[in-house]
Amino acid sequence: MTEATYAPDREVVEICRDMIRIDTSNYGPERGPGERAAAEHVAALLDEVGIASELFESEPGRTSVVARWEPAGVDPDVAPLLVHGHLDVVPANADDWAVPPFSGEIKDGCVWGRGAVDMKDFNAMVLSVVRARAVAGVAPRRPIRLVFTADEEAGSTKGAQWLVDHHPETVRDCTEAIGEVGGFSLTVKDDLRLYLVQTAEKGLAWLNLIADGTAGHGSMRNADNAVTELAGAVARIGSYAWPHRITEAQRAFLEAVSDAFEIELDPDEAEQTLTRLGSIARMVGATMSNTANPTMLSAGYKHNVIPGRATAAIDGRFVPGGEEEFFATISQLIGDKVRYEVVSRQPSVETQFSGALVEAMQSCLLAEDPSARAVPYLMSGGTDAKAWDRLGVRCFGFAPLRLPADLDFVGMFHGVDERVPTDALEFGARVLDRFLAVA
Ligand SMILES: [Zn+2]
Structure with a gap:
């Protein structure tokens, strides 16, 4: 890789397409392709810029990648930040799709394919940013622990949970983490977008x-x-x-939504508030x-x-x-x-929406989108965060995407015609790049 100028978002689209083309469908207990090819691809991308990584297999082909990125210039006194993404995806029935689901095609300004939002998008952002920084010698503020896992879509048994059980040393020294599912925008009006940061899961x-x-x-x-x-x-x-049962994260979310839409929050009428959210209510409604x-x-x-x-x-x-x-x-x-x-x-998992890391999220979003407002939310599903939480790591869903107002983003998760706008990927890479500098 020869770089003239520093551009953390330059490779994100191509890396995302390449990762989609590696089929990592997770069929649960049935046999699937596994994550080995994807893990080796990630390891090669890191190796190319001088970052060593290690592969871990819970069983043959069910592979996770761990890399300690601690270049000259990081503050060694700060605990590493865990940046994690899962390599597997849910299966896709090609007959239902407008494009072949493992082609990584670009159409209508989007990268299409299984994993485009869950979550090869974030993996690509991380790799694009880390590679650009490594080549240019731009250190993050603190040590970064990169973990790409197997088996998240089947409960993480052969990925994150297995790592925590058998190799806790890979993550134990981390105090905070970012990964899925959060950081995406919800348009309220032209000059206000809420970015939903996941701070809790059921x-x-x-x-x-x-x-x-x-x-x-x-x-x-x-x-x-x-x-x-x-x-x-x-x-x-x-x-x-x-x-x-309105949790702290849910209350904060409802308050932010009420404020943004300028409607009165009545806890007894919280369902009413939710209907203002359109498609996202399907996910958030279940968290009441x-x-x-x-x-x-x-x-x-x-x-x-x-x-x-x-x-x-x-x-x-x-x-x-x-x-x-x-x-x-x-x-x-x-x-x-x-x-x-x-x-x-x-x-369940829950952390507070406060502290330096949260302030860094807000300021980095604002730097790339002047209409951004970060808000916490409680997610109805589960992620690898459940595994890291066992080691006391504070987990946030923060995979930044600035999305068009009319995209049914929640419907993209495990959905047909899963896709992500290319400019949203580039936006996410730039926010993440800023974030690594200050987080
Ligand atoms: Zn996911």
């Missing part, structure tokens, strides 16, 4: 409901029918109106309360045989501080004849 409780009853002939009376008991429990859970959705049902094998057991799956999510209430409510709703077992339980 916890997860995947449950199996189990009803045991008395098996028997379907033609006879049966007061102990497992299907009937289970169906009642599922219906009660599915139709339960969980009370609003705990949720529990029935997702699978199973019982029986023949029309005239009452089975002895019936089961159902529940996807439960609880707000920070809401875990105890979640499980107590589930116990009440299922009644005496149904029990539950926990298939997967992951804690």
